[in-house]
Structure formats: structure tokens, C-alpha cells
Amino acid sequence: MSSPRPDLPAAPWTAILLDLDGTIVDSAPGITASLAHMYEQLGRPVPAPAELLTWVGPPILDSMRDLAGFDAEESALALAFYREHYFEIGALDATPFPGVPEVVREIAAAGIPLSLATSKPEHPARLILDRLELTSCFTAVTGASEDEVRSAKADVVAEALRRLGAGGADLARVVHVGDRSHDVEGAAANGVPTIFATWGYGSPPEQAGAITAVDTAEELRAALGLTALDRAS
Numbered sequence: 001m002s003s004p005r006p007d008l009p010a011a012p013w014t015a016i017l018l019d020l021d022g023t024i025v026d027s028a029p030g031i032t033a034s035l036a037h038m039y040e041q042l043g044r045p046v047p048a049p050a051e052l053l054t055w056v057g058p059p060i061l062d063s064m065r066d067l068a069g070f071d072a073e074e075s076a077l078a079l080a081f082y083r084e085h086y087f088e089i090g091a092l093d094a095t096p097f098p099g100v101p102e103v104v105r106e107i108a109a110a111g112i113p114l115s116l117a118t119s120k121p122e123h124p125a126r127l128i129l130d131r132l133e134l135t136s137c138f139t140a141v142t143g144a145s146e147d148e149v150r151s152a153k154a155d156v157v158a159e160a161l162r163r164l165g166a167g168g169a170d171l172a173r174v175v176h177v178g179d180r181s182h183d184v185e186g187a188a189a190n191g192v193p194t195i196f197a198t199w200g201y202g203s204p205p206e207q208a209g210a211i212t213a214v215d216t217a218e219e220l221r222a223a224l225g226l227t228a229l230d231r232a233s
């Protein structure tokens with residue numbers, strides 16, 4: 001685990017934002033299978049698994065533009081094929097990372113306002129949380145809008161903060177937990193620091209800008225101040 005910066009608050013965070021793909025769950029198998037279906041329906045060669053893995057995490061329309069070179073019309077058709085498979089099959093092919101659901105439940109038990117902050121649309125995000133019996137742990141479930149207009153991580157984080165604030169959460173010390181560079185950058189655009197989860201899909205250089213990196217759920221507990229709450233109770 002990286003050494004935390006000295007300006008990390010000693011008191012627990014007042015609100016927490018959690019990414020989903022690569023942070024709470026290993027959703028890559030379902031996503032890459034749906035991407036393969038998309039390419040097949042488009043009549044295009046299916047990229048190698050390692051290439052498909054680079055799609056996991058960032059907004060999908062960005063990946064269609066940046067990784068596949070699709071224009072707006074091609075992206076609309078591709079998105080329809082992707083969702084056809086993902087909403088029916090792929091979304092449920094997601095496995096929680098060891099110990100992370102327990103951390104989510106501890107955050108809720110500690111009474112710390114918690115929002116999901118994912119570039120995945122909210123409908124499949126809720127399906128995953130429901131399957132893991134974690135939905136009730138979240139004060140807000142924030143993701144991309146169904147039309148993908150809100151999908152950039154900075155916009156998702158801004159909406160998560162708005163929803164938490166509207167519910168009366170103290171936003172004085174908010175932290176985000178994610179696993180890709182766009183998570184770090186999107187949170188920073190809103191003045192929110194990120195704890196980088198190394199068990200996700202990001203490479204080591206993507207940790208740049210995070211306040212610390214954690215390798216296990218237990219290290220995440222410590223970075224979130226949950227171990228300090230244990231000592232205080």
C-alpha cells in the first residue's frame with residue numbers, strides 16, 4: 001500500500017463515493033462478452049480479450065469513439081446491440097472483490113453517507129447491487145443517465161454530490177474510491193480526492209493524482225477510517 005499523504009484528515013470522511021466496475025465488482029466477464037456480441041452483430045471482427053478489457057471502466061460512448069473509431073451513428077447502433085446483451089445477460093456476470101461488500105456494509109453501519117458513482121447506467125448498476133444485497137447500504141445510487149448524456153466521471157461525481165447534499169449529507173470531507181485514471185480525474189474536477197483500488201483494471205501509472213492506493217479490502221477499511229471507528233467504539 002502506498003503511504004498516505006500527510007494531509008489526509010485524521011477524522012473519518014463525512015461522505016464516500018464508490019465506483020462499481022473494478023472497485024466493488026469484477027464485471028469484466030459480462031462487459032467483454034457483451035462487447036463481443038456487439039462486434040458480432042455489427043459484422044466486425046471481435047478484438048482480442050486484452051483489447052476488450054480496456055473498455056471496462058470508462059464511459060462506453062467514449063470507448064466507442066476512442067477505441068473503436070465509431071462515429072455518432074455507428075455508436076448509437078453499437079450501443080443498442082451492446083445493451084441488448086448486457087441488460088439481459090452481461091450485467092449479472094459480476095463477482096464482488098474479496099472483502100469489499102463487507103466494507104460497503106461497514107460504511108453504512110457507521111452512518112457515513114454513501115453514493116455509488118459509476119459511468120455505468122443506473123439500471124444495470126442497481127441490478128448488480130440488488131443481486132449482492134447492497135442497494136440498501138447506499139444513500140444514493142448515481143450512474144450514467146440512460147441516454148448516456150451524463151456519463152463522464154466528472155459529471156457523475158457532480159450528480160452524486162448534488163444528491164448527497166440534497167439529502168443533508170455533510171460534504172466537507174468527501175472521498176472517492178476508484179480504479180482507473182478517469183475516476184481520479186473526474187473526482188478531482190469536483191475537488192474530491194481519490195483512493196485508488198489496485199485490484200481493479202487500472203495500470204500503475206493511472207494511480208497518478210490519487211491520495212493513496214490500497215491493495216486489499218482491509219487496507220481500504222483503514223484508508224476510509226473504519227479501523228479508527230472500531231477503536232473508538
